[in-house]
Amino acid sequence: MGSEVNQVTESVTSVEQDAQSFLYKTEDYLSKLNHFVARTRWVHGNFITYDTSALVAEAEGQRRAAVVRLAHEASQFNNIPLSQDTLRKLDKLKLSLTLPTPIDEDKNQQLSKVTTALGDLYGQGKYCRDNDSCLSLTEINRIMSSSQDYEELLDLWTGWHDIAKPMKPLYEQEVLLANQGARELGYNDTGAMWRSKYDMPPEEFTRELEQLWLQVKPFYQSLHCHVRAKLSKWYGDDKVALDKPIPAHLLGNMWAQSWINVYPIVAPESSHRFDLTELLKKEGYDELKMVRAAENFFTSIGFSPLPDTFYERSLFTKPRDRDVHCHASAWSLDGQDDIRIKMCIQKTGKGFHVIHHELGHNFYHRAYREQPFLYQQGANDGFHEAIGDTITLSVTPGYLHEIGLLEALPAESEDIGFLMKMALDKVAFLPFGLLVDQWRWKVFSGEITSDNYNQAWWSLREEYQGVRAPVHRNEGDFDPGAKYHVPKNTPYVRYFLAHIMQFEFHRTLCEKAGSRVALHRCSIYKSKEAGRHFNNMLEMGASRPWQEIYADFTGKEVFDASAMLEYFAPLQAYLDEQNQGLSCGW
Numbered sequence: 001m002g003s004e005v006n007q008v009t010e011s012v013t014s015v016e017q018d019a020q021s022f023l024y025k026t027e028d029y030l031s032k033l034n035h036f037v038a039r040t041r042w043v044h045g046n047f048i049t050y051d052t053s054a055l056v057a058e059a060e061g062q063r064r065a066a067v068v069r070l071a072h073e074a075s076q077f078n079n080i081p082l083s084q085d086t087l088r089k090l091d092k093l094k095l096s097l098t099l100p101t102p103i104d105e106d107k108n109q110q111l112s113k114v115t116t117a118l119g120d121l122y123g124q125g126k127y128c129r130d131n132d133s134c135l136s137l138t139e140i141n142r143i144m145s146s147s148q149d150y151e152e153l154l155d156l157w158t159g160w161h162d163i164a165k166p167m168k169p170l171y172e173q174e175v176l177l178a179n180q181g182a183r184e185l186g187y188n189d190t191g192a193m194w195r196s197k198y199d200m201p202p203e204e205f206t207r208e209l210e211q212l213w214l215q216v217k218p219f220y221q222s223l224h225c226h227v228r229a230k231l232s233k234w235y236g237d238d239k240v241a242l243d244k245p246i247p248a249h250l251l252g253n254m255w256a257q258s259w260i261n262v263y264p265i266v267a268p269e270s271s272h273r274f275d276l277t278e279l280l281k282k283e284g285y286d287e288l289k290m291v292r293a294a295e296n297f298f299t300s301i302g303f304s305p306l307p308d309t310f311y312e313r314s315l316f317t318k319p320r321d322r323d324v325h326c327h328a329s330a331w332s333l334d335g336q337d338d339i340r341i342k343m344c345i346q347k348t349g350k351g352f353h354v355i356h357h358e359l360g361h362n363f364y365h366r367a368y369r370e371q372p373f374l375y376q377q378g379a380n381d382g383f384h385e386a387i388g389d390t391i392t393l394s395v396t397p398g399y400l401h402e403i404g405l406l407e408a409l410p411a412e413s414e415d416i417g418f419l420m421k422m423a424l425d426k427v428a429f430l431p432f433g434l435l436v437d438q439w440r441w442k443v444f445s446g447e448i449t450s451d452n453y454n455q456a457w458w459s460l461r462e463e464y465q466g467v468r469a470p471v472h473r474n475e476g477d478f479d480p481g482a483k484y485h486v487p488k489n490t491p492y493v494r495y496f497l498a499h500i501m502q503f504e505f506h507r508t509l510c511e512k513a514g515s516r517v518a519l520h521r522c523s524i525y526k527s528k529e530a531g532r533h534f535n536n537m538l539e540m541g542a543s544r545p546w547q548e549i550y551a552d553f554t555g556k557e558v559f560d561a562s563a564m565l566e567y568f569a570p571l572q573a574y575l576d577e578q579n580q581g582l583s584c585g586w
């Protein structure tokens with residue numbers, strides 16, 4: 001009897017050793033391959049040409065094929081008792097691709113070509129009124145952010161959405177190929193695979209999202225109601241009807257995902273009207289100075305300064321003479337200290353926030369670099385998106401005053417204006433953050449087919465955001481493709497999570513910093529204690545289930561949106577008052 005037990009233990013140990021050695025080699029191999037692929041992607045993203053596209057397609061194809069091969073090899077360890085850590089790493093390996101590729105090499109190459117082509121259609125997209133005057137997305141965004149001319153906005157909106165039309169057949173192919181890859185790895189479809197990345201059964205994850213949405217939906221609806229009424233006054237109720245969804249081109253943003261640019265139309269009368277864009281201009285902040293200021297926030301709470309190579313290798317401004325992928329991104333090329341950002345910085349308040357967002361990614365990359373390769377990730381992808389945003393919540397008027405950007409410290413009575421701006425950015429985003437993947441999950445599962453891609457997109461946008469297409473759309477249009485993350489295959493629900501989580505993180509850090517003021521007035525600037533606590537979480541990477549990391553960090557077992565609601569409580573009271581007599585909803 002005793003010797004049988006020993007034999008079992010010995011054989012388990014030797015399988016454990018086999019699995020560990022497999023993982024050790026895999027991590028070593030993949031980290032080197034990743035470095036090479038990242039360099040190729042970096043060059044391509046900075047210089048989109050026929051050749052760099054071919055190179056990146058090939059490199060990505062190699063990487064996808066290697067990961068899939070290793071994930072299949074890992075299945076030799078299925079249903080064998082192994083240590084928690086080994087099981088976790090095997091799971092991370094299996095889930096590490098966003099677009100799983102079929103094992104068939106021809107299909108793998110086809111998938112690579114299709115994904116690169118889709119990304120390039122977006123990166124090279126321009127709206128040409130005629131051959132001599134083409135507008136890039138950066139230019140379109142700049143005009144849209146300040147125009148209040150209904151027809152001009154409509155022209156830009158339709159002009160940009162047209163770039164996505166040729167994506168449709170490519171997207172269909174991509175869905176078919178990725179789904180085949182997902183099935184070969186044992187998932188029902190690619191969407192099911194994406195939902196399996198959250199350390200809980202995928203159905204439970206879907207329920208968790210639904211609950212979070214229900215918690216914040218009443219507040220979103222109040223904001224929607226108020227903004228719609230103001231827009232209706234501005235544009236006339238023939239253009240913005242008081243009981244219908246808002247035309248999607250009137251919210252100061254191509255996707256109506258951030259409404260901060262319509263602040264001048266909705267600003268509370270009695271409130272302070274300082275404008276961060278103006279302050280940056282007045283104080284002579286160029287792109288570099290904006291990045292330095294954001295870095296300074298992180299170093300003030302105890303993070304080491306960024307390496308010189310960050311400044312030597314990053315891209316901050318849109319080159320005049322070539323196509324680049326302008327959408328902001330943060331990179332860790334080598335999993336060590338070669339961290340960079342690539343963004344066409346807008347010298348605006350919003351641009352200042354985005355820089356903090358990107359640096360949050362980089363400080364996270366660096367904090368978890370001592371983890372084994374497969375744990376060099378956020379606790380979940382929402383964490384990664386929430387780090388820099390948590391810092392933007394500390395970019396309060398008080399902080400701006402402290403760093404000399406804002407002359408006089410605004411009185412508390414003026415907070416409503418500031419909260420309104422924050423809500424137009426952070427609360428207005430929530431339904432968009434949720435619906436992009438609602439659409440994709442249904443596309444991957446086959447519930448939405450190419451016959452109704454566009455119609456299904458707009459019914460989700462109406463349902464969740466309460467916005468409608470400003471002109472008639474049909475299935476020749478492919479409006480989801482006009483949003484970066486669709487052609488670039490970046491899962492999106494991470495941003496929804498991040499928008500909720502950042503308020504929980506902010507509340508936790510404010511407690512650590514010993515703050516005694518309301519959540520929206522708290523800034524953790526210069527608090528080493530808050531910084532230390534933050535860093536302890538970041539260092540863990542994905543080495544433990546995110547729920548444990550979250551509970552350790554916040555001290556709370558429950559993950560909910562209560563901090564966001566607490567932060568905006570004074571604005572909620574103001575909106576309730578303003579909305580009296582209006583009939584809200586759509």
Ligand code: X8Z
Nearest residue numbers: 257327328329354357385495
């Ligand atoms: O894509 C981003 C970041 C890069 S990870 C700039 N964001 C989403 C978007 O722009 O749509 C941040 C907020 C949502």
Ligand code: ZN
Nearest residue numbers: 357361384385
């Ligand atoms: Zn991000």
